Amino acid sequence: MSDPLLSTRALDAHYGDFQALFAVDVSIEAGEVIAIIGANGAGKTTLMRSITGLLPNGNDMVRFRSKPIGASRADQIAKLGVAMVPEGRQLFQSLSVEENLVIGGQMNRKGPWDLHKVFQLFPVLKERRAVPATALSGGQQQMVAIGRALMSNPELILFDEISLGLAPIIIKSIYEALPDIIGEGMSAIIVEQDIAKALSVAGRVYCMQEGRISLEGRSNELSREQISAAYFGV
Amino acid sequence: MDWINAIVQGVLLGGLYALFAAGLSLIFGVMRLVNIAHGDFIVLAAFLALSTTTALGINPLLTLVVVVPVMAGIGYVLQRGILNQTLGDDILPPLLVTFGLSVIIQNGLLEIYSADPQKMNAGSIEIASVALPGGLNVGVLPLVMFAVSVAVIAGLQWIFYQSALGRAFRAVSDKQDIAQLMGLNKAHVFGLAMALSLAVVAVAGVFLGIRTSFDPSIGPGRLIFGFEAVIIGGLGNLWGTLIGGIILGVSQNIGAQINPGWQLLAGHIAFLIVLAVKPRGLFPRID
Numbered sequence: 299m300s301d302p303l304l305s306t307r308a309l310d311a312h313y314g315d316f317q318a319l320f321a322v323d324v325s326i327e328a329g330e331v332i333a334i335i336g337a338n339g340a341g342k343t344t345l346m347r348s349i350t351g352l353l354p355n356g357n358d359m360v361r362f363r364s365k366p367i368g369a370s371r372a373d374q375i376a377k378l379g380v381a382m383v384p385e386g387r388q389l390f391q392s393l394s395v396e397e398n399l400v401i402g403g404q405m406n407r408k409g410p411w412d413l414h415k416v417f418q419l420f421p422v423l424k425e426r427r428a429v430p431a432t433a434l435s436g437g438q439q440q441m442v443a444i445g446r447a448l449m450s451n452p453e454l455i456l457f458d459e460i461s462l463g464l465a466p467i468i469i470k471s472i473y474e475a476l477p478d479i480i481g482e483g484m485s486a487i488i489v490e491q492d493i494a495k496a497l498s499v500a501g502r503v504y505c506m507q508e509g510r511i512s513l514e515g516r517s518n519e520l521s522r523e524q525i526s527a528a529y530f531g532v
Numbered sequence: 533m534d535w536i537n538a539i540v541q542g543v544l545l546g547g548l549y550a551l552f553a554a555g556l557s558l559i560f561g562v563m564r565l566v567n568i569a570h571g572d573f574i575v576l577a578a579f580l581a582l583s584t585t586t587a588l589g590i591n592p593l594l595t596l597v598v599v600v601p602v603m604a605g606i607g608y609v610l611q612r613g614i615l616n617q618t619l620g621d622d623i624l625p626p627l628l629v630t631f632g633l634s635v636i637i638q639n640g641l642l643e644i645y646s647a648d649p650q651k652m653n654a655g656s657i658e659i660a661s662v663a664l665p666g667g668l669n670v671g672v673l674p675l676v677m678f679a680v681s682v683a684v685i686a687g688l689q690w691i692f693y694q695s696a697l698g699r700a701f702r703a704v705s706d707k708q709d710i711a712q713l714m715g716l717n718k719a720h721v722f723g724l725a726m727a728l729s730l731a732v733v734a735v736a737g738v739f740l741g742i743r744t745s746f747d748p749s750i751g752p753g754r755l756i757f758g759f760e761a762v763i764i765g766g767l768g769n770l771w772g773t774l775i776g777g778i779i780l781g782v783s784q785n786i787g788a789q790i791n792p793g794w795q796l797l798a799g800h801i802a803f804l805i806v807l808a809v810k811p812r813g814l815f816p817r818i819d
Contacts, residue, residue: 352709372712388710392702401703405715
């Protein structure tokens with residue numbers, strides 16, 4: 299087997315004295331979509347922060363294309379082609395919708411995604427391109443957050459809790475759009491509390507519990523019992 | 533007529549105050565850093581201009597070509613080397629460090645240039661004037677300085693709201709972490725912000741040194757004028773800062789017209805009135 303696109307090896311992450319991750323091993327191949335599920339506080343977001351470099355760790359603990367990046371800064375990792383749609387959308391409130399998208403593309407990485415293509419995917423954003431990003435509805439803001447990440451033409455895109463705080467119908471439409479988005483040869487890590495949604499788009503799934511990986515397997519091979527045991531620890 | 537003259541001169545002085553304030557406002561806006569040494573950097577720029585004009589024998593206005601890039605360079609290095617290390621959740625470390633810088637700059641200048649007041653002579657442009665209707669005469673130099681100040685503010689406004697650099701400033705100011713995810717190195721962006729701030733300071737310093745006499749101890753006073761202009765105009769609004777500077781300049785000149793001893797007092801009173809009536813300034817940025 300060739301080297302994975304991204305892997306973590308014995309990843310321990312700390313917030314000060316508090317250890318949030320314990321020896322986490324996760325890997326993703328090029329073109330693969332995986333899901334990371336788990337309850338609140340299981341360490342999912344910490345894992346995302348570690349991968350993107352927002353939380354620095356031991357250099358060897360995270361590898362991208364076989365290159366150690368665990369201690370790299372977030373902007374350096376972003377330039378390698380890792381983008382994130384952060385939890386809670388986190389749009390820049392002083393920037394318009396279009397500026398939020400443009401700043402996502404400011405690294406000038408080559409690829410299929412540009413402003414035109416994002417507007418094709420989410421036509422409503424084109425109509426509202428000049429308004430402050432935070433004046434949009436929650437669902438539209440999520441579109442901006444997704445578009446902003448796509449604009450960097452990443453090789454790996456992380457979706458952190460994209461369904462959180464959105465109406466079910468919006469969640470449904472975003473998940474329906476996901477295959478199109480990822481279909482461009484990108485790899486994706488989808489972090490979710492909503493297990494059914496996660497399993498519907500991901501080929502493989504990791505379940506986290508209290509900072510550890512409690513279960514790993516192919517989406518279609520795991521039983522509900524296995525998942526709920528790993529999810530709730532019962 | 534004296535009153536109208538006082539107001540016109542005050543407006544022109546206000547342009548200079550707006551320059552004092554603009555750099556201060558810029559770095560506070562981008563990185564929430566209050567630069568206590570800001571006024572001393574203005575004086576440092578004036579002394580740099582003095583040395584340049586002495587060494588090269590050129591008109592002090594031309595020293596801008598040297599002083600602006602040098603100050604910008606100092607700003608970038610200072611930010612990357614020192615100030616970035618002080619930034620965090622606590623606002624006290626940057627305050628203390630820039631206070632220390634203020635002491636160091638003042639005493640360094642004192643050591644090199646002594647406490648004697650200095651003034652740069654810009655030649656015949658200093659005494660040239662244009663006649664306005666109504667028998668007013670306005671100096672060409674103050675007019676030029678005011679025009680440059682307005683142009684600098686307009687330029688900053690453009691950079692901040694139209695350019696990629698300004699987009700990066702605003703993004704980092706909004707959310708530092710997320711801006712890093714966009715590939716922006718915040719240490720570098722902060723360095724550029726400080727460089728831009730000190731480039732504006734350089735213009736202010738050169739103008740100050742031509743307009744009035746200066747010595748190493750006057751920095752903190754300029755810092756106060758800058759603060760007052762920023763707060764009168766409303767934080768985060770550059771055109772507001774220009775108007776704040778003008779209000780401060782006009783108040784000072786009206787005070788001086790009533791009684792020469794009231795010049796500074798009148799400015800401070802105008803500031804206090806604005807602070808009491810509109811604590812967020814006259815034109816706060818709408819958030």
